[in-house]
Amino acid sequence: MDTSLLFIQLLNGMQLGILLFLLSAGLTLTFGIMDFVNLSHGSLYMLGAFICASLTQLTGSFILAALLAIPLTALCGLIIELVVVRQLYSRHHLDHVLATFGLILCLDTLAEMIWGPAGIAIPLPAFLNGQVEVFSGVVIPTFRLLIITVGLTAAAGLYLLVNHTKIGMLIRAGASNRTMVGALGVDIKTLFTGVFALGAGLAGLAGLLVAPIAEASIGMGNEIIITTFVVIIIGGIGSMKGAFIAALLIGLIDTLGRSYLDDLFKLIMSSEAAETAAPAISAMLIYLLMAVILAIRPQGLFPAASR
Amino acid sequence: MTNLPLKKNISRHPAFWINTIALVLLAVVPPVLFISGQPFWLDVFTRLVILALAATALNLILGFGGLVSFGHAAYLGLGAYAVGIPVYHSLYGGMDSIASFNGFLHIGLAVGISALFALLTGAISLRTRGVNFIMITMAFGQMIFYAIVALENYGGDDGLTIDVRSEFPLISLDNPLTLYTVCYLSLLLVLLIVYRITRSRFGLTLQGARSNEQRMRSLGINCYRYQLIAFVISGAICGYAGFLLGNFTTFISPEMMDWTRSGELMFMVILGGAAFLLGPVFGAAVFILLEQLLREVTIHWHLPFGILLILSVLFFNGGLAGAVSRLRSFKNQ
Amino acid sequence: MNSSQQTILDVTDLCKRFGGVFATDHVNLSVLQGEVHALIGPNGAGKTTLISQLSGVLKPDSGKIVFNGKNMAGKPAHSFARAGLARSFQITSVFTEMTLLQNVALAVQANAGHAFSFWRDATTDNSLLEPAYEYLQTTGIAASANKPAAKVSHGERRQLEVAMALATEPSLLLLDEPMAGMGPEESGLMIEILQNLSGSKTILLIEHDMDAVFALADRISVLVYGKLIATGNKQEIQANPDVKSAYLGEDTDA
Numbered sequence: 001m002d003t004s005l006l007f008i009q010l011l012n013g014m015q016l017g018i019l020l021f022l023l024s025a026g027l028t029l030t031f032g033i034m035d036f037v038n039l040s041h042g043s044l045y046m047l048g049a050f051i052c053a054s055l056t057q058l059t060g061s062f063i064l065a066a067l068l069a070i071p072l073t074a075l076c077g078l079i080i081e082l083v084v085v086r087q088l089y090s091r092h093h094l095d096h097v098l099a100t101f102g103l104i105l106c107l108d109t110l111a112e113m114i115w116g117p118a119g120i121a122i123p124l125p126a127f128l129n130g131q132v133e134v135f136s137g138v139v140i141p142t143f144r145l146l147i148i149t150v151g152l153t154a155a156a157g158l159y160l161l162v163n164h165t166k167i168g169m170l171i172r173a174g175a176s177n178r179t180m181v182g183a184l185g186v187d188i189k190t191l192f193t194g195v196f197a198l199g200a201g202l203a204g205l206a207g208l209l210v211a212p213i214a215e216a217s218i219g220m221g222n223e224i225i226i227t228t229f230v231v232i233i234i235g236g237i238g239s240m241k242g243a244f245i246a247a248l249l250i251g252l253i254d255t256l257g258r259s260y261l262d263d264l265f266k267l268i269m270s271s272e273a274a275e276t277a278a279p280a281i282s283a284m285l286i287y288l289l290m291a292v293i294l295a296i297r298p299q300g301l302f303p304a305a306s307r
Numbered sequence: 308m309t310n311l312p313l314k315k316n317i318s319r320h321p322a323f324w325i326n327t328i329a330l331v332l333l334a335v336v337p338p339v340l341f342i343s344g345q346p347f348w349l350d351v352f353t354r355l356v357i358l359a360l361a362a363t364a365l366n367l368i369l370g371f372g373g374l375v376s377f378g379h380a381a382y383l384g385l386g387a388y389a390v391g392i393p394v395y396h397s398l399y400g401g402m403d404s405i406a407s408f409n410g411f412l413h414i415g416l417a418v419g420i421s422a423l424f425a426l427l428t429g430a431i432s433l434r435t436r437g438v439n440f441i442m443i444t445m446a447f448g449q450m451i452f453y454a455i456v457a458l459e460n461y462g463g464d465d466g467l468t469i470d471v472r473s474e475f476p477l478i479s480l481d482n483p484l485t486l487y488t489v490c491y492l493s494l495l496l497v498l499l500i501v502y503r504i505t506r507s508r509f510g511l512t513l514q515g516a517r518s519n520e521q522r523m524r525s526l527g528i529n530c531y532r533y534q535l536i537a538f539v540i541s542g543a544i545c546g547y548a549g550f551l552l553g554n555f556t557t558f559i560s561p562e563m564m565d566w567t568r569s570g571e572l573m574f575m576v577i578l579g580g581a582a583f584l585l586g587p588v589f590g591a592a593v594f595i596l597l598e599q600l601l602r603e604v605t606i607h608w609h610l611p612f613g614i615l616l617i618l619s620v621l622f623f624n625g626g627l628a629g630a631v632s633r634l635r636s637f638k639n640q
Numbered sequence: 641m642n643s644s645q646q647t648i649l650d651v652t653d654l655c656k657r658f659g660g661v662f663a664t665d666h667v668n669l670s671v672l673q674g675e676v677h678a679l680i681g682p683n684g685a686g687k688t689t690l691i692s693q694l695s696g697v698l699k700p701d702s703g704k705i706v707f708n709g710k711n712m713a714g715k716p717a718h719s720f721a722r723a724g725l726a727r728s729f730q731i732t733s734v735f736t737e738m739t740l741l742q743n744v745a746l747a748v749q750a751n752a753g754h755a756f757s758f759w760r761d762a763t764t765d766n767s768l769l770e771p772a773y774e775y776l777q778t779t780g781i782a783a784s785a786n787k788p789a790a791k792v793s794h795g796e797r798r799q800l801e802v803a804m805a806l807a808t809e810p811s812l813l814l815l816d817e818p819m820a821g822m823g824p825e826e827s828g829l830m831i832e833i834l835q836n837l838s839g840s841k842t843i844l845l846i847e848h849d850m851d852a853v854f855a856l857a858d859r860i861s862v863l864v865y866g867k868l869i870a871t872g873n874k875q876e877i878q879a880n881p882d883v884k885s886a887y888l889g890e891d892t893d894a
Contacts, residue, residue, distance in 0.1 A: 036436050040572075044337060069425050095436055097579055099620040101570040105613030113607055121467060129509040206455055226449040229442040281455035287450035291431050296444065362651040459689030508755035515746050518735040525729075526750035526808055527696060533755070 002139045008011040009259050010252065015144055020152030022206035023224065024243040025158055026199020032238030033174040034192050036085065037093050041203055041228070043186040043219025044080075048073040048204025050111055051215035053120040062125055062212070068073035069202050069208050077200020081193050089192070103138075104222065112218050119217030121228025122208075147209050154205065157243060162240060171195065230290050236300030246301065250286050257282040309633050318480070325587045330521025332496070333588075337487055342621025349483055356490045360497050362575040362587030363548055364544035370575065370581030371505050372537050375441050377434065379572050382542050384564030385424060386417035386549020391467045391559050398470060402603050402611030410473030410480075414550055422539050424451070425559045429538035433531055447568050455561040466560025490551050494588070497544055501522050504540070514582075516534040574616065645672040645789060648842055649725075652702035654713075656689055656866075663689040664700065665866035671812065676834075676843045678853045682886075687846050688730065690863065691816050692842070696720035697729040706757035721750075724802075726810035730817045730846075736790040740781055740800055743789055744772035747807035768839070772807065778797035779803040779833055795826035803831065813843045819852055831855055862886070878890055 024239065051072050055065030075130050084103060088096055109177025123144055131139045153194070162168040170191055207216070229248050262278035269277070281288075336356035337352035361383055368374045390413045405416070428447040430439055461467045472480040480486045483590050504510045514524045516530040525532050562568075571594065579590025597615070601608035649671040663686045671677045673866045679824055682688050692698040694705060695869045707725055721727075735743050745768045752768075762768060776782040779799040784792050788798060790873035798818055805813055817839040818834070831852050837843065838856060847853050853860060854874055861871040864886045870877060876881055 031438065039443065084617055084621075094440060094577065095620050097375070097377065097441060097570075100572060101567075101574065102616030102620065104567070104610040105616065108612040109607050109613065113610070121355040222567060226446055233439060233442050233446065251612075276458075277462065279459070280454045283453035283457040284450050284513050285603050287446055287453075290443070290446060292384050293429075294434065299439075390645070430742040455700075483878045503761070507759055508749050508757040508765075510758075511742075511746055511762050512750065513737055514738075518737060519733055521717075522729075522733045522735065522804075523750070524717040525697075525721055525727050525733075526747050527718050528750050528755075529716075536756075538705045598829050616876045 007134075007138050008140060009255055011140055011144060011148070013255035014248065014253035015147050015151075015251070016255055017248035018148055018155075019210060020224075020228055020231050020251055021155060021244050021247035022151060022202045022209075023228045024235070025155075026202045027228055028173070028232045028235070028243045029195050029242060030199050031232070033171055033195055034089055036089060037087070037096040037100070038199075039074050039097060039105060039225065040103035041199070042223075043111075044073055044077055044102050044200045044203040044221070045207040045210075045224065046216070046218070047107065048120075048207030048220040049060070049211035050115050050120065050207075051204070052208035052211055053122050053216045054115070056122050061097030062122060062128070065122075066208050070205050073204025073207070074197040074201035078193060078197040080200070081196040083182055085114045085196060086189070086193070087165055108218055108256065109224075113220075115216070117218060119215040120211075122212045130211075143212060146223065150209065154202065158202075158251075160239065167191075167194075171294060226282040227286065230286055230298075234290055234293050235299055236302040239265050239300070241300040242302030243298060250289075253289060254282075254286050257285040257301070261285070314443035322583075324397035329585060329588065329592075333494075334491060336577065338484060341484060341514065342488075346483065346525065349487055351491055351595060351599055353483070353487050353555050354552075356494050356592055357488070358489070358554060358572070358575065358595065359550055359588040359591035360551070360573055361495050361548035362579075362591050363494070363501055363546050363584075363631070364541045365572055366576045366584075367504065367539045367589045368534075368537050368582060369503050369576050370583070370586065371510065371517065372513045372534060374433070374534060374538065375573070376432075376444040376538070376541075377441050377560075377566065377573060378444040378446075378462060378563045379541075379545050380566065380568035381424070381448035381451040383568070383572075384419050384422045384451060384548040385551055385562060386546035386551075387553030387556075387559040388461070388549075389413055389420055389546070389551055390454065390553035392471055394469050394471055394473075394599050395461060395467060408471050408474040410475040416594025417546040417550035418543045419546075419580045421549070422543040425539045428533070429535050429542070433534050433538065445569065448564065448569055449566050452561050452564050452566070452616065455564070464561060466558055466562070469553055469559065473550070474556065486555060490555070493547070493551060497547075498584060500544070501633045504622050505584070511538070513592075522558045524543075548638070576618065645674060648673045648708060648737055649844070650704070651694070651705070651847060652704045652707040654690075654693060654705065655701045656693060656698065657701055662722070662866045664693065667703070668861075668869050669861055669868060669871070671842060671844050672859075675840055675858040676838045676845060676856050678845045678847060678857035678860045679863060680847065680850075680853055680860060684865075686866040688788040688816070689866075690816060691727070691846055694720075695725065695814055704737040707767050717787060721808060721810075724809075724811040725814060726808045726812070727814035728805045728816055728818060730820050732794070732797045734789045734797060734800050734802060734804065737787055739786050740776060740792065740796070740803075741769065741772055743800055744775050744803050745769055747804040748772050748775075751808040756778045775803040775807045778806065778836070779844060795822055795825075796821060797827070797831070798830065799833065802830075806837075811842065813837075813841050815845050815847075817846055817848060819847060819849045821831070827852065 020183060023041065023045060027038060030036050030038050048069055052065050053070035055068050056062050059065055078104065084099060088099055128143045130142050130146060132142050133139050163173055172273065173193065209219070231246045232243055234250070235246035261282040264275050265274035265278050333352070333356065337349050338359070341349040347480070361379065365376065365379045368376055393405045393407050393413060393416065396402040397408055400406070405412070428444070432443045432447065433444060435519070456464050478485050478489070480489065512523070512528060512533050515534060516528070520530050552563070575590035575594050576587045577590070578593055579586030579588065598608065598612065601611055647670045651667055651669040654667040655665050658818045666688060679690070680685060681689050687703050689698065692747045692824055693700045696715055696719060699726065702714060704711050707720070710723065712720055712723060716865065735746065738746070748768050748771050749762065773782060773785060776785050779802050781803065784796055789797060798820070802815065802818060805815070819830055827845050827849060834843070836857055845853070845856060854888065857874065859871060859873055862877065862883050869882050869886060870880045881891065
């Protein structure tokens with residue numbers, strides 16, 4: 001096996017994992033604290049990508065666009081929370097699912113009306129567009145390194161926010177006992193709105209990080225949202241630590257499965273059969289992993305304390 | 308013990324007449340439209356009836372069982388590919404054991420594979436509840452989606468054309484009116500099956516588990532088994548709907564089992580009013596006709612559709628049936 | 641009390657800890673065939689934790705729950721019920737959208753064994769409805785048979801709880817505060833219903849209402865801070881100094 005190729009695949013897996021973490025962090029926070037299921041989280045990811053694409057065209061600078069796109073996506077999340085989501089906290093999960101499903105239809109169509117049905121690519125500035133030689137013979141794109149760095153920084157920031165600030169204390173308390181936090185006299189509504197907007201900003205960050213590689217496109221959120229669900233199911237719904245570990249696990253397994261499963265299968269079956277079976281199995285790999293983990297631990301790897 | 312006070316005589320209930328009228332209209336209107344030169348509307352109604360059938364199957368577990376399954380489009384897809392794959396092989400060779408145009412084989416495969424998939428995924432999903440259950444069923448549904456995408460022999464992402472419809476003795480599904488009749492009669496049969504199930508001991512146990520699972524356990528009932536069987540029945544019926552859908556569209560692709568399709572199916576059930584036998588039929592009717600209407604107005608029909616969806620959740624709790632019964636209790640005050 | 645009576649439920653050395661605290665602290669308790677055995681104790685004594693273990697809702701950390709000669713500790717709730725141990729809930733737990741008759745019919749059906757019958761109409765099945773109606777009569781709520789459980793009074797729902805527990809034909813009836821939240825009139829009615837049952841059923845009664853306990857119980861056990869401090873008849877319990885200081889000495893309605 002080619003070790004430098006393996007190294008690159010490992011980095012790719014990590015990059016996917018980081019993106020999944022950015023998405024699942026917001027989702028698992030919203031669920032853990034507000035007990036709210038948000039299917040339209042993927043649409044915020046898409047909005048982040050499109051907003052960044054437009055701003056890049058407008059300002060000519062990807063970096064500036066990215067810095068503006070994050071708060072703008074958070075603002076979109078804020079508006080969504082105030083207009084729709086807020087009315088639904090006291091309702092059954094089924095209502096959350098249906099209403100946010102409606103939100104997806106609206107947001108995807110709005111995006112199509114604004115940006116058109118075709119995707120928009122984001123050109124990278126020269127200093128990010130190059131490649132770096134990590135060590136002899138192993139060359140990786142600079143931007144991928146940036147994704148991983150930014151993602152890890154965001155993860156560290158989230159860790160500090162949740163574990164070492166007053167807001168974080170409220171977030172953690174809210175996740176384990178909602179009524180208690182309300183009884184403490186904390187303005188729970190503002191906390192919820194803030195957490196929702198924070199999740200939206202993180203989703204937007206993930207979206208704008210992907211856009212230069214894969215371009216911003218309608219429906220990009222609907223594909224990744226399911227993988228994100230798999231991440232938080234495996235990690236244990238409401239658990240930040242679980243989301244981080246599961247995101248990296250899923251990112252690595254998915255990437256490595258797609259690259260190496262056919263080689264692995266060729267060891268035990270004819271190469272023709274392996275070439276048919278491997279893509280199908282590797283596409284199903286993370287779901288099979290989820291099934292196995294759930295069969296052993298129905299609440300996921302790190303179940304949040306109270307549920 | 309003689310004077311057991313029982314509620315009898317359902318024919319006096321207004322819902323009985325509303326249901327009967329709806330089913331008669333479904334039997335009469337589409338064929339009349341077709342004969343009077345509107346074949347397009349027969350197509351719309353065929354799709355409506357097939358989706359109503361699938362939604363009725365979903366209602367068994369969602370409405371009566373209280374299990375929010377978000378992966379039911381997968382069964383539609385499995386059922387459709389249970390037609391497409393044997394037909395593909397009988398035309399282009401390979402897989403001799405299933406290569407066939409025989410409709411009974413297709414039905415058997417559609418129902419059997421769907422039931423098996425429901426059994427395997429249900430056994431794992433039903434160990435969880437609430438949001439976990441929603442997301443897990445969703446993920447398993449999407450797993451089938453990606454598996455089919457990866458099967459490039461059968462067109463993968465691009466889909467598969469069914470060049471020859473399932474063949475049966477005496478009837479030909481190539482005739483649109485025959486196909487509609489088959490779909491309509493299938494819907495009646497499924498409604499009867501679900502009706503009987505919901506009133507049987509099994510169905511009452513299922514509804515008891517929806518209402519109060521802890522109480523059922525304290526009465527000595529192992530709810531898991533009942534829920535799993537209901538899940539399998541629901542999946543199998545949905546697989547049959549997929550068989551019909553494949554024969555209707557004659558072009559099948561992974562897109563038909565995307566999770567957003569599952570969401571639409573679920574929405575039909577809720578729109579019509581869950582746990583109400585004909586709710587999914589009304590839900591499918593409103594859904595399909597509204598879609599048709601909005602499509603004519605704008606290509607961006609998803610936007611008003613999504614807004615209506617959100618509004619209906621916010622202000623229309625309990626679906627059409629819920630709205631009707633609220634209206635009635637309002638009048639009675 | 642007759643010493644030749646058989647022990648139907650024999651709890652030995654039962655323990656359950658939450659964090660480091662014993663909620664059930666080495667409890668030994670036996671219920672004899674045919675008796676009404678009351679379990680009393682001040683708030684926070686661990687009565688609910690104990691009854692949850694005795695009905696399989698909670699798993700004990702250690703100890704035995706021998707019921708009809710079989711150790712049930714650690715088995716799931718539905719196994720306890722199948723073995724003949726029925727319970728009612730302190731917080732009313734019925735099928736609110738069903739009628740009272742349907743509620744009890746479901747319990748009768750549950751007792752009839754498996755319900756893997758998919759086609760025959762059970763909603764008009766007299767082999768379910770007739771016994772169900774009888775249990776409604778036994779518990780005094782037959783007049784409301786066709787009302788949805790959500791629409792009847794709190795007292796009637798409490799009676800329904802008892803009717804459903806009875807419908808599973810248990811050999812031991814575990815009643816968790818059947819009088820909870822009732823007014824004096826409703827309580828009186830419930831005491832009467834339970835007195836009528838007391839000849840034919842074995843009952844483990846958890847109750848706050850001391851009048852009810854003294855009216856109904858053959859034997860009384862006292863639970864304080866997870867420990868069983870005394871078991872005996874009415875006079876013995878009233879005379880017990882430990883009970884007095886720990887329990888009766890305080891506010892009697894605890």
